[in-house]
Amino acid sequence: MAQLIPLEDYVAQVLESLVPLKGERVALAEAHGRVLAEDVAAAVPVPPWTxxxxxxxxxxxxxxxxxxxxxxxxxxxxxxxxxxxxxxxxxxxxxxxxxxxxxxxxxxxxxxxxxxxxxxxxxxxxxxxxxxxxxxxxxxxxxGAGEDVRAGDPVMAAGTRLSATGLSALASVGLGSVRVAPRVRVAVVSTGAELRDAGQELVPGTIPDSNGLLLAGLVAEHGALCTGVDRSVDTAEDLAAVLRRAADGADLIVTSGGVSAGAFDPLTMLAQVRPGEDAPVSLDFVKVAMQPGKPQGHGWVRADDGRRVPIICLPGNPVSVLVSFTTIVAPALARLAGQDAGGSSGWNAGMPQGRPRPAARAAVAWRTPPGRRQHVPVRFTSPPDHPTAAGDGSGGPSGNDAKTGEGLPWVTPTHRLGSGSHLVASLPAAQALAVVGAEVEAVDVGDELTLIPLSGSVPPVRADAL
The missing domain is CATH 2.170.190.11 (Molybdopterin biosynthesis moea protein, domain 3.)
Structure with missing residues (x-):
């Protein structure tokens, strides 16, 4: 049986293989939603005159x-x-x-x-x-002239995503263009002969391709550009052709499915051919100590222009795709866009740099997989009728003693089966991933949990904070 490696180690492997893309200077009118690649200072005072x-x-x-x-x-x-x-x-x-x-x-x-x-x-x-x-x-x-901002004063830091108000502020301090991080181009590939288009009539043995839409949406929610969604049947030859086609015009390829030990998993079949320097595809697969999302892979695909386009291969079950994207692909996108400030990995991979790690308390109890860090899709909920005192901290990512959890929100898994990798219908209710350490055998009511916010989710706001 293949040895499981920690999630931190695997993310570090992926990030080490990536080279940040170059930024570009764009006019303010084209910069909405982009990320600043440099600190910005005021060119003129605000107001510019009394x-x-x-x-x-x-x-x-x-x-x-x-x-x-x-x-x-x-x-x-x-x-x-x-x-x-x-x-x-x-x-x-x-x-x-x-x-x-x-x-x-x-x-x-x-x-x-x-x-x-x-x-x-x-x-x-x-x-x-x-x-x-x-x-x-x-x-x-x-x-008074300059009473808001003086010329030369810092206005906005690198890494800021430019909103409408941010662009207005940059214009007011005399800027017409800014240097922004590159928008990473991502090609999505779903594998599996059983996949059908959304809404297409299903024959026995076929299923809708929900992962293609899921990945394309996650790419957009993380500020990248999805260049296309393609599919491959379960042969190494067809997959290699699809990957070569996807590499053209992409900075990263993300696949779903075909990474397990099945007899017809095309990515693992493709990886069995050890490539030389001129090979079209190079892939390595590992087993990661996480649940869901144990089988993972990464490597590169050679594009027609000679570039080695990095590829990250995710499992095929939808919850595994969501968890793997959040913990592995999101840090990779940040690295390619030059936004990771040295990189993050492991249980907090994908979290914005400099942000405090949010926490919550478990409103229900559940068991965890032995020896693997668990990422459970959760939603914010009301406190249980009879909450216990905070447990021994076993719900925390590092196993440290829990704090009292006073004032923390409460969460519950979005599905009664917890983090089952196939539970796609419950995913829309998920607002975060609750992280449970690999050494933890069970989560008790009241245990403190670290959360990884999901893209597009809105955290709860306490009424007294309004």
């Missing part, structure tokens, strides 16, 4: 001294300052009508709101004079 925070009149504050509704200060109006204009300096003893966001004239140090004058708000001809009915101090209704 401007008005109100519609009103730009003045020297000292000249409003003593102003009140009963004793207004009357000033001549020397001109208009619309937004986007460069105003003339303020003549001493005068005011200029100014719009919100407009540049404050040289010599002015305050803005009197139009509501605190005798003038009506809205579009009206420029008045010849204005009554100031309130005393203001220097800086009143004024936004």
């Amino acid at each position: 401007n008005s925070a109100m519609d009103g009149y730009a003045v020297r504050a000292a000249q409003t001294s003593g102003a009140s509704p009963q004793a207004p200060v009357v000033l001549p109006v020397a001109g208009d300052v619309p937004a986007g204009a460069a105003p003339a300096p303020l003549v001493p003893g005068s005011a200029q009508r100014i719009m919100t966001g407009a540049m404050l004239p040289e010599g002015a140090d305050a803005v009197v709101k139009v509501e605190d004058t005798d003038q009506a708000a809205g579009p009206h001809p420029l008045p010849g004079r204005v009554e100031i009915r309130v005393e203001v101090g220097p800086g009143t209704n004024v936004r």
Whole structure:
């Protein structure tokens, strides 16, 4: 029987074989959803100039001294300052009508709101004079240049995924383009003569190809680009041709199925031919001490342009695909995109760098496979009616004593059969994978569990945190 290797060791093998792709510079309009490849500093201050925070009149504050509704200060109006204009300096003893966001004239140090004058708000001809009915101090209704960000200040760190608000911030600090991490191109291949298209009528012995859709969706949810979903029948010759075709235009190939010890598993058949330097495919398979997802493989496929395109071979059962993608493929995508900051592996593989590891408490008890780390799809749930005190920590990934678990959310497996690799219909309810150490024999109610969040899932929010 083949020796089982720890998940950390296998992920390290996969990551060691990968070379990060080069980033690219793109215009902000094309950068939504991309990941910054470098730290960004402000090119211009925000605001870029001192401007008005109100519609009103730009003045020297000292000249409003003593102003009140009963004793207004009357000033001549020397001109208009619309937004986007460069105003003339303020003549001493005068005011200029100014719009919100407009540049404050040289010599002015305050803005009197139009509501605190005798003038009506809205579009009206420029008045010849204005009554100031309130005393203001220097800086009143004024936004100082650079009070939000100064030129050269850090704005955003490498590794940030660019949202709509992020792009707005980058534009406001004077940037028109940014350097972003590459969008990894991933080709998906499902193996198995029994597979049929979704919705296609099934004949005896056939099943729908759910893994192709699952993998394509996971690729997209992790910020990569799926270049296509293909299938292979159970022959080494057909699989080799499909893999060569998938390698063209891809940076990574991910397959499902065909990695076990069956008589017709095409990937293992293909791997039996030891390749030379000019071989089209090179594959190695191992047994990983994890459940589900024990059989795994990786290697490379030679593309027509001569590139060796890395390939990661996952088991065929859907829950195994989800777990394997989250713990193995996700770190590989991060490595290829240059986002792994040195890499992560093992039970926390695939988790964003710098994020705290979330935890929860088991709302039900279950048994675990001996000698293998278990990854159980779970959903957040209500506490059990009679929760026990936190157990001895056996649910933790490292076997350390559990904390009290006070304030932690509760989770339960999404299916009564736990982490069975074929339980695809229950996967939509899964919000995270609960990690149980290989040395653990059983999980008890109240045990603290480490979680790996699943892409697309939303963690619970406590009402008092809103």
